[in-house]
Amino acid sequence: MDVFFYIAAVVAIISTVMAISGRNAIHSLLFLILSLLAISVVFYLLNAPFIAALEVIIYAGAIMVLFIFVTMMLNIGIERETEKKWLRPRMWIVPSILAAILLLDLILAVKNIRPVSNGEEPILPKQVGISLFSTYLLGVEIAAILLMAGVIGAYHLGSQKKKVKHRFLEIK
Amino acid sequence: MTEKDFICLTPFLIIAIAPVVIMIVISVLRNYKVVYGFSVLSLLAALGSIFFIFPSVPHTIEPLFIIDAYSLFFLGIIIFSALLVTFLSYDYIKQLTGVREEYYIILFTSTLGAALLAVANHFILFFLGIETLSISLYILIAFQRSKSNSIEAGIKYLILASVSSAFLLFGMALIYASFGTMQFGAILEALASHDQLSPLVIAGFGMMMVGIGFKLALVPFHMWTPDVYQGAPAPVSAFVATVSKGAVMAVLIRFFFILSGFNNHYVFVIISAIAILSMFVGNILAIRQKNIKRLLGYSSIANMGYLIIILLTGSNKGIQASIFYLISYFITTIGAFGVITLLSTSENEAEKLEDFKGLFWKRPWIAIVFTLSLLSLAGIPVTAGFIAKFYVILEGMKAGLMLLIFSMIINSVIGLYYYLRIITTLFSSSSETNLPELSLFGNITLAAVAISILMLGVYPGWLIDVIVRFVSL
Numbered sequence: 127m128d129v130f131f132y133i134a135a136v137v138a139i140i141s142t143v144m145a146i147s148g149r150n151a152i153h154s155l156l157f158l159i160l161s162l163l164a165i166s167v168v169f170y171l172l173n174a175p176f177i178a179a180l181e182v183i184i185y186a187g188a189i190m191v192l193f194i195f196v197t198m199m200l201n202i203g204i205e206r207e208t209e210k211k212w213l214r215p216r217m218w219i220v221p222s223i224l225a226a227i228l229l230l231d232l233i234l235a236v237k238n239i240r241p242v243s244n245g246e247e248p249i250l251p252k253q254v255g256i257s258l259f260s261t262y263l264l265g266v267e268i269a270a271i272l273l274m275a276g277v278i279g280a281y282h283l284g285s286q287k288k289k290v291k292h293r294f295l296e297i298k
Numbered sequence: 299m300t301e302k303d304f305i306c307l308t309p310f311l312i313i314a315i316a317p318v319v320i321m322i323v324i325s326v327l328r329n330y331k332v333v334y335g336f337s338v339l340s341l342l343a344a345l346g347s348i349f350f351i352f353p354s355v356p357h358t359i360e361p362l363f364i365i366d367a368y369s370l371f372f373l374g375i376i377i378f379s380a381l382l383v384t385f386l387s388y389d390y391i392k393q394l395t396g397v398r399e400e401y402y403i404i405l406f407t408s409t410l411g412a413a414l415l416a417v418a419n420h421f422i423l424f425f426l427g428i429e430t431l432s433i434s435l436y437i438l439i440a441f442q443r444s445k446s447n448s449i450e451a452g453i454k455y456l457i458l459a460s461v462s463s464a465f466l467l468f469g470m471a472l473i474y475a476s477f478g479t480m481q482f483g484a485i486l487e488a489l490a491s492h493d494q495l496s497p498l499v500i501a502g503f504g505m506m507m508v509g510i511g512f513k514l515a516l517v518p519f520h521m522w523t524p525d526v527y528q529g530a531p532a533p534v535s536a537f538v539a540t541v542s543k544g545a546v547m548a549v550l551i552r553f554f555f556i557l558s559g560f561n562n563h564y565v566f567v568i569i570s571a572i573a574i575l576s577m578f579v580g581n582i583l584a585i586r587q588k589n590i591k592r593l594l595g596y597s598s599i600a601n602m603g604y605l606i607i608i609l610l611t612g613s614n615k616g617i618q619a620s621i622f623y624l625i626s627y628f629i630t631t632i633g634a635f636g637v638i639t640l641l642s643t644s645e646n647e648a649e650k651l652e653d654f655k656g657l658f659w660k661r662p663w664i665a666i667v668f669t670l671s672l673l674s675l676a677g678i679p680v681t682a683g684f685i686a687k688f689y690v691i692l693e694g695m696k697a698g699l700m701l702l703i704f705s706m707i708i709n710s711v712i713g714l715y716y717y718l719r720i721i722t723t724l725f726s727s728s729s730e731t732n733l734p735e736l737s738l739f740g741n742i743t744l745a746a747v748a749i750s751i752l753m754l755g756v757y758p759g760w761l762i763d764v765i766v767r768f769v770s771l
Contacts, residue, residue, distance in 0.1 A: 263299075264362055265422050268414060271314055272430045275407035278321070279437030282400045283452075 130235040131171050137228050138164035144220070151197045155190060156221045160228070162186040167232050173248050299359075306357045306365045308347040309373060310413060316340035317406040324399050330392060334384075337402040341381045341409075348374050361481055364419035367768040371621055372416035372548040375628060379540045380409040382632045385743040386639045387533040389734075393644040394442060401441060408434030408537070412545035421470045421480035424549055428466065428513065431542055432459045438537065439530040451529025458512065458522045466509025472502030482556045489557060507568070513546040514602045515595075517575040524583075527595035528649065532642055535591060536635035539598045540628045547605065547624065551617060555771045560612035569609055573702055576603030577709040584716050591649045593716060594634055597675060600713060601627055604690060604706050611697040614770040619689040621765050626674065626682035626754055633671035633747035637664055640740040641733060654720065656728030664736070665724045667744045674751050676717040677710050682754035689762075 138161050145157035166181035258266055304311075319340075320333055348370055356366035384405065391398050411430030418424040436459070440452025474480050476499045477488035489495075512519040527535045559565045580600030587593040605627070608620040641648035641657075641664070648654070658665035674683035687710065694703045754761060 261361060262422065264359070265426055267314075268410075268423070268426045268430060271317075271407055271410060272426065272433060274317070274321075275404060275430065275434045275437070278400055278403055279433065282397065282404075282437060283440060283443050285397070 130231055131168060133231045134164050134167040134171065134228065137161075137224050137231075138168065141221070141224055150217070152194065153217055155194050155197065156218070158193075159186050159190045160221055160224055162190065163225070164228055167228060167235075170232070171235060175248055176251050176254060177249075302354060302357060303359050305354055306351050306359070307363075308351055309344045309377065310410065310417075312340055312344040312347060313377075313406055313410045313413060317403040317410075320399070320403050320406070324403075328397075328399060330398060333399045333402055334388060337384055337406070338381070340406070341377060341384060345374065345377045345381065348377070358419065362420045362423040363417045365417050368552070368617070368771055369417045369548070371765070371769055372544065373413055375621075375625060376412045376416060376541050376545055376548075377409065379544070379628050379632060380405065380412075380537070382636075382743055382746070383533050383537045383541070385739045386536065386632070386636045388739040389737040390531060390533055390639050390642060395444075395644070401438070404434045404437050404441075405537070408438060409541065412541045415545040416548045418549050418552075419482050421474070424553075425463075425467060425470065427549075428509075428546070429463060431545065432463065435459075435534075435538060435542060438534045439526060441531055441534065445529075447529040448531070449529075451526045454522055454529075455526050462509045462512035462519070465505045465512075469502045469505030469507075469509065472498050472505065476502065482553055486556055486558075503565075510546060510550055511572065514543055514550070514606075515599050516572050516602055516606065517579045517599065520576070520579065520599045523599055524587075524592040524595040527598075528589060528591045532591070532635050532639040532647065532649075535594070536632050536639070539594065539631045539635065543598070543602060544624050544628060547602075547620070550606075551609065551620060552771060554609050555612075555617065558612070560610050566610060569606060570699075570702055573603045573606050573610075574705045576600060576606075577705055581709045581712040581716075585712070587716070588651050589649050590638060590651065590654065590720065591647075593720070594631070597713065597716075598631065600709060601675075603709075604687070607690060607694050607699060607702045607706065610699055610702070611693050613693070613697065616693045616697070617771055618762070618765045618769055619686075619693045621769055622689050622758070622762060623686040625761070626686035626751075629747055629750045629754070630671050630674040630681075630683055633667055633744065633751065634675070636740065636743055636747060637668040637671070640664065640736060640744070643734050651720070651723055654723050656726055657724045659728045660733060661736075663741075664744065667748045669721050669724060670748055670751050672717040672721055674755070676714045678714075680752065680755045682751045682758070685755060685758040 141157040141161040141164060145154045145161060148154035148157065162181060162185040166178040166186070169175075169178035169181060316337065320336060323333060323336065351365075352367075352370060355370060356364070358364045384402070387401065387405070391401050408431050411427050411432075411434060414423055414427035414430065418427055432455075436452055436456045439455050440448050442448045470480065473485065476496055477485055479485060479488060489499075492499075508519065512522075515523040526538065530538065554560070559569075577600050580596045580598070580603060584593050584596035584600070587596060605620060605623055608616045608623070611619075638648055641653065641661075646653075654668075657668070670681060674681035677683045677687040687706075691703055691706065694706070
């Protein structure tokens with residue numbers, strides 16, 4: 127049933143457009159999460175449940191939550207007003223409606239159809255794990271080096287200069 | 299993994315283990331000289347191990363790696379250039395305030411990324427290599443984070459390189475969606491079995507070309523080059539100009555020749571257009587440039603334009619010419635950036651034309667090396683650059699690429715103008731500036747560069763013999 131795919135795809139497109147055109151960072155991030163969730167529904171409908179789960183766990187879960195934390199922490203001084211501004215209905219009503227549509231889409235899809243099967247079995251985590259740690263083992267190790275470079279870089283570029291003041295001289 | 303796999307991976311293992319060791323050493327003892335010495339030794343060991351594994355090639359490690367004489371040659375060039383950059387970095391990095399040892403860790407990871415590109419036989423390794431290289435380069439470019447120039451360059455490179463990586467990845471995905479394989483050889487088979495290419499595949503190759511064009515700074519994807527060259531520390535600019543471009547070139551040549559891209563009419567037209575545009579845009583923008591680092595950036599755009607002519611020759615001779623050209627271009631560029639590095643202090647980067655005024659009367663030795671490098675870039679006889687250009691023109695003529703060769707010759711003339719302008723500045727009357735003391739490592743590097751430029755210019759036969767004997771695809 128293509129209609130489920132089209133609903134999820136339209137939600138993804140709308141929310142991505144809203145994410146890049148929004149002026150408020152938190153607002154954009156909410157839409158971005160929604161866009162990622164919609165894409166994971168598309169993956170599910172394409173008979174790829176594992177990648178759909180990864181999309182939710184890694185992108186919508188870990189990375190976006192981190193984003194939101196950082197953005198909220200940067201506004202720490204003026205938290206009261208900004209928080210009120212963020213919580214106005216204008217801000218969350220559109221994402222909520224879109225999310226509700228997506229949820230409905232997913233529930234109906236799960237109830238009504240088996241995911242499209244083009245003669246291929248869905249790929250399961252076990253197979254992915256086996257191929258990552260046998261055929262593509264070297265690739266995984268290179269990815270580890272890549273991450274190491276990233277971590278060291280983040281440490282170097284983000285590290286603060288130490289204050290040389292004595293602690294008694296610091297004004298509380 | 300068999301024993302032979304491990305033997306063939308020795309250079310990579312050395313380059314991959316070295317940064318981890320440095321990291322552990324730093325956590326115990328932060329000593330610049332120890333870290334530096336270890337880095338140089340590891341690079342030397344990696345370079346030596348290439349000769350050691352030479353008898354066991356060609357060898358493929360399914361499905362990602364292909365280690366043959368061609369890739370070992372590129373590997374050698376890449377590691378050797380990284381070694382020269384390390385030599386140049388000693389004083390430049392030493393005088394920085396704050397932590398400095400991380401520089402060598404990142405230098406190793408970026409070298410590893412570049413080295414992996416030389417042996418890539420699969421889109422996954424291609425992409426991992428490019429990403430390892432790019433992520434390390436963001437950090438190296440923005441390494442002096444107290445300077446706003448550096449940060450600007452780093453962020454520019456970060457954003458543009460991420461977009462280009464996205465293009466590359468999307469292109470790969472489209473090709474994978476059509477053919478169901480990401481291995482270069484298997485893609486060739488899939489291509490051969492289709493007589494009509496689907497729009498998806500064409501779009502895929504086009505998007506990959508965008509990603510590669512960005513990394514090589516070919517017109518119209520060249521906008522980042524001058525800013526990044528100017529903002530990055532001088533040795534890092536040398537690294538970006540040589541190692542990163544050479545590695546991408548290695549994988550491009552392999553991919554292009556395996557797929558015989560030169561047989562396709564459209565590809566032929568597109569590559570020709572990119573080559574001609576790169577030559578003209580690079581050279582014309584360089585003419586009025588007063589900042590030497592930016593000027594070298596533009597000159598590197600033009601040089602990559604000359605080099606991709608080789609892709610269209612479609613012969614093993616062309617590949618050999620490209621390797622010779624890359625070697626000469628690497629040595630020359632490292633020489634030019636080396637001079638800038640040695641004349642720079644932590645406060646003042648020697649990058650403006652005035653900084654070089656009358657250099658010959660104060661530091662004759664450095665001025666001579668700089669002159670040699672510039673003459674070699676311009677392609678004047680007795681230097682390596684002349685033989686390299688001659689070789690490319692010869693192979694181009696044989697393949698009948700008249701239009702490309704003519705624009706290359708016209709551009710060499712344009713290029714001569716701005717190289718000679720710098721040289722006249724070097725010999726003009728002296729101005730009052732105090733120059734930093736010269737270091738031992740810097741002198742050794744410059745001496746090596748000067749000797750190689752002259753040696754390859756006067757007696758290139760031995761290198762050409764070696765290349766012709768071993769390298770083919």
